[in-house]
Amino acid sequence: MASTHGAQVLLASNRGPVSYELREDGSLHAKRGGGGLVSGLSAIGPDAGAVWVCAALSDADREAVRRGEGQQGVRMLDIPADVHADAYNGIANSVLWFVHHMLYQTPLEPVFDLEFRRQWASYEAYNRAFAEALAQEAAEGAAVMVQDYHLALAPGMLRELRPDLRIGHFSHTPWAPPEYFRMLPDDIAARLLRGMLGADRLGFLTRRWADAFTACCERFAGGLGETRIGVHGLGADADFLRRRAHEDDVDERIAGLREEIGAGRRAIVRVDRTELSKNIVRGLLAYRHLLEAHPEWRERVVHVAFAYPSRQDLAVYRDYTAEVQRVAEDINLRYGTPDWTPVVLHVKDDFARSLAAYRLADVALVNPIRDGMNLVAKEVPVVSDSGCALVLSREAGAYEELGEDAVGVNPYDVVGTAEALHAALTMPSEERAERTKRLAAAATALPPAQWFMDQLNALTH
Incomplete structure (x- = not known):
């Protein structure tokens, strides 16, 4: 031809x-x-x-x-x-x-x-x-x-x-x-x-x-x-992310998220599509186990979970999205108090709000069952304001590059993931900041262009 x-x-x-x-x-x-x-x-x-x-x-x-x-x-x-x-x-x-x-x-x-x-x-x-x-x-x-x-x-x-x-x-x-x-x-x-x-x-x-x-x-x-x-x-596009993460709409979203989280509380953040491979339900179950096994974190931590609907024209994805919402509601009913909502779940896609969450996260939870790369794991360290501990599934492609400075988890092990969240929350701030620097360097080694x-x-x- x-x-x-x-x-x-x-x-x-x-x-x-x-x-x-x-x-x-x-x-x-x-x-x-x-x-x-x-x-x-x-x-x-x-x-x-x-x-x-x-x-x-x-x-x-x-x-x-x-x-x-x-x-x-x-x-x-x-x-x-x-x-x-x-x-x-x-x-x-x-x-x-x-x-x-x-x-x-x-x-x-x-x-x-x-x-x-x-x-x-x-x-x-x-x-x-x-x-x-x-x-x-x-x-x-x-x-x-x-x-x-x-x-x-x-x-x-x-x-x-x-x-x-x-x-x-x-x-x-x-x-x-x-x-x-x-x-x-x-x-x-x-x-x-x-x-x-x-x-x-x-x-x-x-x-x-x-x-x-x-x-x-x-x-x-x-x-x-x-x-x-x-x-x-x-890799992540560092120049774009850092510039976009400091625009006015992101600053507005940060103020809103801080209000939802509450003063003095730590934030465990996840940002995903409700994709079956992203393992959001087990992430929520691990957070529930954290609150059960380490009651000292009750009222001191909030799980900010962004689960943006994906492929809703397929029934199995609609069912999965519904299960994510059900488990989040169950945790809030079981552990919530008048002044504390343990899980803040958002299902409407909002990139500015995602960047705001990246900036204020103390811990990022990225626990896919299996993932080609997972750019969220690479983006969070790049825009984090004061250092963020990364809890990362060993089944994410990103683990090959970031595993050394992340807290690695078996994505099927809910108890192990809960303990990894505890280790991440208790990581000294200096160590967290140093790891974040190394994670950001590895994450941006091969930018898109x-x-x-x-x-x-x-x-x-």
């Missing part, structure tokens, strides 16, 4: 850098997104001829595509809504996410039946749409950087269409070990690995996830072939 355009650098991801809103008068309003990919791509400069290929995620996005109102350097794909839903919710988020995060309750799930096969066909169609668009947009020998588990098949499909391209793929999630990955039907597992191995180079957040992928290839695909593997531990450029350079040289 010959190029019709001529981009030298291309990025492909499900979510793009822009989304649209359809206003009452019928006009479309474009809203720019943020995040590591946006700042990473901007690092190559406007002269690079870069194109970002993404999916239209809403009716307004699809309308923008139909009207030809796209933004310069962005190609949004109008994939049929039902195909996108099957690929995104049916396969990517309900199968691949569950496999890589090892979340299945195996006595009952997964069930790979005819419905799964129907949705898998949509996942293939979705990946093919990306591969064809990339093939059309790319100049001869261009560099293409494909993102994440939504697009695991795209590298192989693109390789068939355009053998001249340099193709990279980056996994933002963990990779399942062979024993868990083989849960997938044999032909599907092979298809996923072949799709990934269509890339010249594959990137992972930690050595552990890279090694798991390599082990799967050796077991089920006869090895890596000519595909190279790289590890790029995405450098993270992106390192991969691009490795792919093109």
Whole structure:
């Protein structure tokens, strides 16, 4: 397939850098997104001829595509809504996410039946749409950087269409070990690995996830072939975070949080989406055990828990969000007093309030069951006002870089996590400040723009 355009650098991801809103008068309003990919791509400069290929995620996005109102350097794909839903919710988020995060309750799930096969066909169609668009947009020998588990098949499909391209793929999630990955039907597992191995180079957040992928290839695909593997531990954007954390709206949120916590009390903070892998319920149970086992903390500490709803179109996520709220209410009923609310739970997303919580946290609790990286663990030390002890799951990718100065926990061990919270709360302030400095340095070692450029350079040289 010959190029019709001529981009030298291309990025492909499900979510793009822009989304649209359809206003009452019928006009479309474009809203720019943020995040590591946006700042990473901007690092190559406007002269690079870069194109970002993404999916239209809403009716307004699809309308923008139909009207030809796209933004310069962005190609949004109008994939049929039902195909996108099957690929995104049916396969990517309900199968691949569950496999890589090892979340299945195996006595009952997964069930790979005819419905799964129907949705898998949509996942293939979705990946093919990306591969064809990339093939059309790319100049001869261009560099293409494909993102994440939504697009695991795209590298192989693109390789068939355009053998001249340099193709990279980056996994933002963990990779399942062979024993868990083989849960997938044999032909599907092979298809996923072949799709990934269509890339010249594959990137992972930690050595552990890279090694798991390599082990799967050796077991089920006869090895890596000519595909190279790289590890790029995405870091926090220190400049952006420090600047944003001291804007007026954050200062206002700090005042509000201090009022909710109460004078003289310590704060254990967590900030997460209500994602099944984030382990919020066990975190609350550990806090409950802390209050039971160490009654001296009653009325002296507050658990500030931000649990922002995620994927509420899936029933299992709605149920999980409801359980988070139920456990928080139970703790408040059991231990609360007229002057003290043990758990302050917020479920409405508010970035300024998250930053405010980062700044005033005495302890940050980050206890995922399994996490590709977990940027919250990296962001808190960067903006902490007076030092914050980090209680960190050893199953978070961030543990590889931050484990030495964090208080490590087994995410399933509620009693152990409660004791880790106690150790963090009683850590001397000087030690806490010193650890926070070292954590912040490790957390910002590879900021988003450098993270992106390192991969691009490795792919093109």
